[in-house]
Amino acid sequence: MDVLLLRPNPGNERFGLGPFFRVEPLGLEYIGAALRARGHAPTVADLRFRPGASSWVRRTRPRVVGISCTHALEYDKVRETALEVRRASPGVFVVVGGHAAACHPSPLEVDEIDAICLDDGEEIFPALVDAVGKGAPLESVPMLRLRTRNGWASTPPSPGRTSLDAVPLPARDLVSRHRNGYHCLLFKPVGLVETARGCPHRCSFCSVWQLYGRSFRERFIGAVVEDFATAGDSIFVADDLFWNHAERSLELAEALLKRGVKKRWILVQTRTDMISRQQRLLEAWRPLARDFDIFLGLEAATDAGLSRVDKDVPVSESVEAVRIARSLRYGVNGNFLVDPEWGEEDFRRLWEFVACHGLQRAGYTILTPLPGTEYFRELAPRLAGQPWSNYDMHHVLWEPRLGVERFFELYAETWRKSILNTSGEKRWVDWMRQIRPAQVPYLARVLWRTQRMMKAGAYLREHGRTNRAPVPVRCHAGTGGSR
Numbered sequence: 408m409d410v411l412l413l414r415p416n417p418g419n420e421r422f423g424l425g426p427f428f429r430v431e432p433l434g435l436e437y438i439g440a441a442l443r444a445r446g447h448a449p450t451v452a453d454l455r456f457r458p459g460a461s462s463w464v465r466r467t468r469p470r471v472v473g474i475s476c477t478h479a480l481e482y483d484k485v486r487e488t489a490l491e492v493r494r495a496s497p498g499v500f501v502v503v504g505g506h507a508a509a510c511h512p513s514p515l516e517v518d519e520i521d522a523i524c525l526d527d528g529e530e531i532f533p534a535l536v537d538a539v540g541k542g543a544p545l546e547s548v549p550m551l552r553l554r555t556r557n558g559w560a561s562t563p564p565s566p567g568r569t570s571l572d573a574v575p576l577p578a579r580d581l582v583s584r585h586r587n588g589y590h591c592l593l594f595k596p597v598g599l600v601e602t603a604r605g606c607p608h609r610c611s612f613c614s615v616w617q618l619y620g621r622s623f624r625e626r627f628i629g630a631v632v633e634d635f636a637t638a639g640d641s642i643f644v645a646d647d648l649f650w651n652h653a654e655r656s657l658e659l660a661e662a663l664l665k666r667g668v669k670k671r672w673i674l675v676q677t678r679t680d681m682i683s684r685q686q687r688l689l690e691a692w693r694p695l696a697r698d699f700d701i702f703l704g705l706e707a708a709t710d711a712g713l714s715r716v717d718k719d720v721p722v723s724e725s726v727e728a729v730r731i732a733r734s735l736r737y738g739v740n741g742n743f744l745v746d747p748e749w750g751e752e753d754f755r756r757l758w759e760f761v762a763c764h765g766l767q768r769a770g771y772t773i774l775t776p777l778p779g780t781e782y783f784r785e786l787a788p789r790l791a792g793q794p795w796s797n798y799d800m801h802h803v804l805w806e807p808r809l810g811v812e813r814f815f816e817l818y819a820e821t822w823r824k825s826i827l828n829t830s831g832e833k834r835w836v837d838w839m840r841q842i843r844p845a846q847v848p849y850l851a852r853v854l855w856r857t858q859r860m861m862k863a864g865a866y867l868r869e870h871g872r873t874n875r876a877p878v879p880v881r882c883h884a885g886t887g888g889s890r
């Protein structure tokens with residue numbers, strides 16, 4: 408059966424670094440491989456590069472269309488995309504899946520969508536496509552929300568979690584037409600690789616552990632080595648928590664070295680305690696790339712701040728992790744959460760911490776209750792009416808304690824402490840000196856765009872334009888999302 412898989416354009420990338428991290432739709436590539444194994448013919452269209460869902464529908468004439476919804480900020484765009492598909496082909500069966508859809512499906516329970524997948528797609532989606540093809544009852548396919556004559560209904564739970572080895576390798580050829588567009592800052596093309604899925608920790612701002620019940624699943628090392636070796640010279644590892652399982656991580660590093668893998672660049676995401684307690688892992692992995700960056704959830708500058716978000720590590724581990732990573736020549740890109748409930752002194756403490764430990768490469772996201780977290784469930788009724796595009800960690804969803812104006816003045820000042828501030832320590836010329844002439848226009852665009860994040864006025868204008876429901880909410884704990 409012909410199946411069209413769509414990666415919508417989130418279309419909200421006015422703030423943050425989203426546009427400079429454009430990665431391939433790996434989830435759709437795994438689903439594509441699973442569909443092929445069942446004899447179906449999938450097409451993947453990445454609407455960020457070639458828009459027009461309706462023309463893709465007319466060209467491929469699918470019986471089923473799957474749309475991915477990774478971030479909560481995409482809900483409105485996903486609905487628009489589904490509507491466009493429905494108008495182009497009223498009889499087509501429309502399914503939405505992906506992290507945000509599975510965590511919090513209710514914004515997607517609309518007439519233009521037929522089913523929402525509440526779990527990983529490798530097994531559920533092909534089973535659904537088979538059932539649609541045969542005209543079999545869809546209620547027997549597990550972990551769905553289904554639109555029925557009597558409204559939306561849930562199908563039974565899955566007997567267990569999908570094994571990542573069920574689909575060992577993604578069908579990367581399905582997006583080969585866009586390969587050169589996938590990039591992370593100056594690294595291009597970038598391959599997204601998954602070695603494991605899930606996380607056993609319990610940070611209050613994070614929807615990952617809540618969706619996967621704190622489970623952690625690993626791929627067969629042979630498949631990961633093959634994928635790493637063939638996915639290109641620059642690799643972004645999508646794992647929620649890298650280096651979680653020490654023995655297996657060591658085994659994987661050894662297997663990659665044995666295969667002769669040596670990349671131009673690797674980026675992984677992890678926690679401070681994975682580094683501070685397992686230096687030998689970082690030693691084993693470092694030879695695998697010329698440049699090796701870590702996205703590190705630093706989150707807060709104090710123990711109290713870390714415990715407010717259930718990080719379960721003290722700030723001393725952050726300091727130690729940064730020291731170890733730097734000593735082994737890793738690039739450390741930390742992220743801190745900025746709470747709308749902060750007073751002036753909280754900002755100052757953060758600035759002192761950043762200066763004291765030389766963390767100018769850090770980024771700052773605003774604590775935001777993300778759908779899929781307990782915290783969101785508590786606040787949801789009072790946040791109703793906010794456009795979903797505001798859930799990008801660069802907007803406030805309620806009146807901050809210091810008032811919107813003062814909050815954004817201090818937030819912009821926080822960003823001015825970063826290396827991206829071209830009026831700060833690292834100037835335009837210093838950036839330009841580090842790159843090849845052909846890269847100058849792109850880097851100039853990145854730097855020009857990021858200067859907005861250092862201007863309070865830019866946030867205030869955006870806030871005035873998008874904030875539909877400024878409800879005063881007093882919060883007891885932070886949520887947000889830094890990685």
Ligand code: B12
Nearest residue numbers: 425428434473474475478479504505506524527528532888
């Ligand atoms: C890669 C990634 C990014 C990349 C690229 C994302 C992109 N737009 O392409 C970058 C770095 C740009 C990014 C940015 C952000 N991200 Co992000 N990102 C991820 C990450 C780490 C991996 C996603 C991935 O590819 N996984 C691997 C593939 C194999 O899995 P998958 O996509 O989930 O697909 C499977 C299923 O979901 C399902 N599925 C997927 N699509 C479909 C479609 C159908 C039809 C079906 C049936 C099933 C299905 O089947 C697939 C196979 O099982 C996730 C973590 C996560 N666990 O989801 C966070 C995550 C999605 N991001 C998150 C956040 C918060 C952000 C930011 C807001 C962070 C920030 N500080 O600014 C920004 C937003 C950027 C923007 N403006 O769009 C949160 C989202 C929380 C939420 N509830 O919304 C997550 C969950 C991280 C976290 N720990 O909290 N992100």
Ligand code: SF4
Nearest residue numbers: 606608609610613647
């Ligand atoms: S933020 Fe990171 S460490 Fe914390 S629960 Fe989420 S994935 Fe795990």
